[in-house]
Amino acid sequence: MGKPLLKTQDLCKYFFSRKWSLPSLQSRVITVKAVDQCSFELYLGEILAIVGESGSGKTTLGQSIGRIIDPTSGKVWFDGREITGVQGAELKGLRREIQMVFQDPGSSLNPRHRIDDIIELPMKIHLHFSRKERRERVKELLTLVQLAGELMPRYPHALSGGQKQRVGIARALSLNPKLVILDEPTSALDVSVQAKILHLLSDLRDKLGLTYILITHNLSIVKNFSDQIIVMYLGRIVETAPTALLFQNPLHPYTRALLSATPVITDEERKHIPAEITLEGEIPSPVNVPRTCVFFSRCQEKRESCAGMPNPDLEEVESGHWVRCPFALHLSGKAAA
């Protein structure tokens, strides 16, 4: 396996805001723990999927790694060196290696820039290419993402959703990054286009030796696309395992509920997911995260002892399979019976 390409340890991102109460003019600080103590490793050429509902902190985690936002605490290693809190020229160098593809291709491309300018801009900032070299590279990149060269002088509004996302991918690849963070790359697209984009991404990985972090809420995509899965809930990792293992034996009650809610087409698929579990309520606000298990309020399998216990730690139940639930193994035993 060798050394991991990316490693994080207790990565946290808290957002602070001040709330004033009027008569006394006193303020108190509200802390939103968007990402709390996330540790994981990612090896070269792997695809790591981060799944969870909206509000679970998966995008914030992706952005903390891509340094769109600065993490509050915790450590990050990339390619063997520590990159926690790097600034200035070092950060600029890092941006060349970690790139992002954003969720909504409609709003992540500047509507007043032409397609070729959009793809060229990262090269203008980071590389000492001549104008001619840059144009050559833009053409190369467009071919790489299977777009026609005549799109170069167009503006984003003239492109379809799938084409825009391809431009987004070309822009991310323009600096030859090692790691690409894909933040819900297909959630705004139709299924027929989604399949094409996913195939393109997997071809590019093989061709260019890329490593991906895929942020998504679609478990069917994850099953077909990723090597390793992190399931997040309220800013915490609740379960992480290699893809095959997780789908074979989902342990955390939240993972099981998420899987059972996935819409499926055939009865054949139904067999691959746990029986009907319907979650009550909605994801609680991350402002006052309970001291108990984060999933306590919605858990279908909660015991009386859960209420008194502090938030459980991630435990390794099988090799590579970590779960944040002390009753996980018991649950799986029940499922088998």
Next chain:
Amino acid sequence: MKKTVLLKAREVTVHFDTIDGTLKVLNRANLDIYEGEVIGIVGETGSGKSVMAKLILGILPMPPARVVSGQVFFRDGDLLKMSPKERQVLKEKVAYIPQDPMTSLNPLFPVGSMLIDAIIWKRSNRSLGRYLITRRFGPSRREAAEQAAGLLDKVHIADPQDILYRYPVQLSGGMRQRVLLAMALIGKPELLVADEPTTALDVTIQKRILQLIQEKVREEKLSSLYITHDLGVARSLCDRIYVMYAGTVVESGPMGAMLEKPLHPYTVGLLQSIPKLTGEPFDGIPGQVPDYIHLPSGCRFHPRCGEPTRRCAMEEPEILEVEPGRFVSCHRISSGI
């Protein structure tokens, strides 16, 4: 058992007149809804699903839209030939759940006041004078508030009395969608048109909204027209589905049979595009939905079809009943290839 037809659309053709030219959107579309049935319309973005729904609801802006030919019968009356007054009354019988719960509620009013307004408006027989009087005076306002609370209770909102006085921003996406469903139930509708009500929601919430709609359809003896692009959602809810492509209904039939053995190449492609939990390979459909001004000749799908015949480019395929209740419009099927 002979079922009564609630809504019957026959050969509806709708054009939009714009500066750029005439958009030939709906092309001889047929639709039947029987009493107590849940119908799904499935298709990609821009396939004319919403135009169909809006035509049935009577909220399609005309102009620019223009019904060229065809009839839409609701029970016995032709919707397209009705006087505006008759049409208004009928609108009560057809309720609507819009797509985006975030933007469909007025942010300036508590949800209760919107519900109460709609209830009083209905009680005052849509006369503005009587509406203003009942709204200001009389006991009916309190009654209306009670009815509103009752409606919220019906859609399983806990503590409805409290929720009445909340603003939309204070509610979560799932709650807002429930409020919209409650609003749709005010007029004791016979037909419920839902335009992708769950696309903006998480899977776990989506599942519960779908269960709720199912429950209401059963309880209130509604029929429902459910528009979606997600075949998995359609599967869990609908009795029959209509697959639309570029304004034409390419295939229709009972849910199970359709997913098991799709006949039209577009349905086949659509099903193959969806990543499966079984890990089967998936692939998209090449090309994109044509623009409605420069439509391809003959079958509208032939440029994207894997194996078009010579006839496909020349003449439009007729709708063929291959099995009882199963309709396909494709030259390959009708010529027995």
